[in-house]
Amino acid sequence: MNGTKQPRLATQRKFRFTNDDLWGYIFIAAAMIIFCVFTLYPVFNAIYTSFFNYKPFGSEFIGLKNYVDTLKYSKFNLFYKAAWNTLVYTAVVVPSTLLISFSVAVMILPFSKKTQSVFKAMYYLPGVASGVALSVVWLWLYDSSPDGLFNQLLSVFGIPAQNWLSSTKTSMLSLMIMALLSSHGTQIITYIAALLGIDNSYFEAAELDGATFMQKVRFIVWPLVKPTTLFLLVTGVIGSFQVFMNAYMMTGGGPDNSTTMIGLLIYNNAFEYGKYGLACAQAILLAIVIAIMSMFQFKMMGVDVEY
């Protein structure tokens, strides 16, 4: 009998809500409230709104119509074109950014702490500037007239002036170049931190075995920074799928919608056309796509990665 009673008493003691528990909840309440107000509530509200023809005074329930309208295939439905543009942008920008950041980090690493800090600050600096200010500078660089800075640079090599942002041949490329040349700070700093965490004994052993620089990078550095790469890849893809500012400021989505990204499409539906429900449905679909992409990346790359 005693033997059966004792575990029950132990279990009861385990689930008693103590004073400590109360204080624990009070301490995490601030974070929980912020999370609920600024993340959870907007997400639930967006899901809820996506089933309505939203109007501030008297929304009309329309079921899945916003989803159907978004996914209904037609050559005039911009959603697929925007999705394709976003995918192409992501496929080029994210891996290129990681490669550039990794290369720069490897090159910075041999320098002294002081020199490293100077480089880190230099690469991080564009991230401090506002996106709008950066866009203005890039608009100036992409001036399509023969006097434009990039066009003058091309003329040195005998290449004719380009209609950078106004031609479908160069508009997406222009946005990609802009992304590739102005946002590496965070990735470089993260990679340097990861590189500094690699034990020196690996390199010493490799040197004894006569490994070249590239062999050390391939067989020691790259596998050991894989968790960092996975993290940067996942966050990079998420950020890239949500890209908005570049297209909004530089091209407005044109020409011929060649730079219309999903983020811009959602913004236009919500704030240009007042189709809040439709915009919410598109935002939810985007979130689902991002979640699937992230899961896929973890599945593919995260097998031997531990956090």
Place this chain on the structure above:
Amino acid sequence: MKKITALLLVLVMVLGLVACGEKTPETTKPQTGNNGETTPVVEPSNEPDTIVIMAPPVTGEYLNNLKVWAADFNKLYPHLTVEIIETSWGDHSDKLSTMAQAGEAPDIAEISSGALGTYVEMGVAIDIAKYMSADRLADYDANAVEYMSLEGTTYGLPLYLTIQSIGANKTLMEELGIDVAKIQNEGWTYEEFLDVIAKGTDGNRFGFVFANAGVTASDMLNIFGAGVGLSNNFTADLKYTFTSENMLTLLTAIEEMTKSGYMPNYGVEAGQRMVMCQTGNAMIFGKAMPLFESNFNKNNAALEANDGTAVENSLPMEYAFLPVPTMMGCAESCYGTVDGLIAMRNKNTTDEHLANVLLFMDYICSGDRIASCMNELYLDPVCQSGRDALVLQEGRDEQNLATAGRCIAMVEAPPAGVTAEMTATAKKMMDEHIVPKFQLLLAGEATAQEVYEYICEAAYDAFGAENCVSGKIG
């Protein structure tokens, strides 16, 4: 157990927030149209009330003036206080849209007539005829009020009717023997315009430049469209106009211009076009407005004073505001839009409050308040009390003044019977299909015929072929 407790806490919090976010009961029901109805005017009450207005800098001095007018209004009606939300042109429409969507729109907001459909569809625009007297409403020009109306319901008061056309270096044109006064007085055809820009083109100068980079491409469509009978999205019998033969003629003309070498074959940013004219790199430029006369005069004065404020490498020159050339034998016309103030519904709106709102809205849209604004914008007031109060600024070019007056008279208001849904579809059609394809034409990556065929296909999909014009308008 802890997990369950945490989940419960989260759920309680979320439910609490959702409950907080619930809409408060409406104090007044959305107004329906006033088509021929004799709706009673709601009288303002004498209870203390606060009116919220949100406005961008309509003119350089507008926001400062607004504060003065609000104080003057408060002296006239001591129980009414005005709160001003100042915005910039850059964030005005986003801010307004967000506030309106949240049910927290200001009582009065500045909008362009093109955006009216969005707010009517949203259910936040107010039928103002119910809250102001017919006498006061009659002070405003019917043509301008038409822009602030949809389906026979008036949602706002016009501030001004702005015209957009092309402008030129008058000094250079006269040096080249071009009769500027004749063009300003009598108008011109597209063929004459081509001859003129050909004359104005030399090795270092384009005869014509139009800011057409990015979304500004739509300006070229709208402005030149007015010369080919495409002043409005819909005809009097409510058929969509951009599928007409006139559209093909317009696209063909623009294709010809871009390939002619008389204008740049690359995207020109909005800020560059006037500078190109002032520096002698272009003779005629667009878009242009009568107001630009002030910019040219200021630059001439700066050049004379040599104080370093003039546009770099600019030349002294006179400005001419020109009418848009006509095509296909269409009647001369001008592209114009109305900017105005609309009354908006929010969670605290009551009928008495709206009557107060309209009192203030009418006060700032009329009389010497609007006259001073129009002097700054080089435009004519669109209400009788404004015209009566207008004391024309000295030193304005008589010829430009007369041309602006002639062009304003040519502006065609949208036809009656256009619904908010039609307006919204037309806007989406323009933004998502016409302008993007037009950008291709400007970049030389599609022909006029290809663009036209795509536009027709997209329009038939959006409105139905039976609701689109086939053949010629006008």
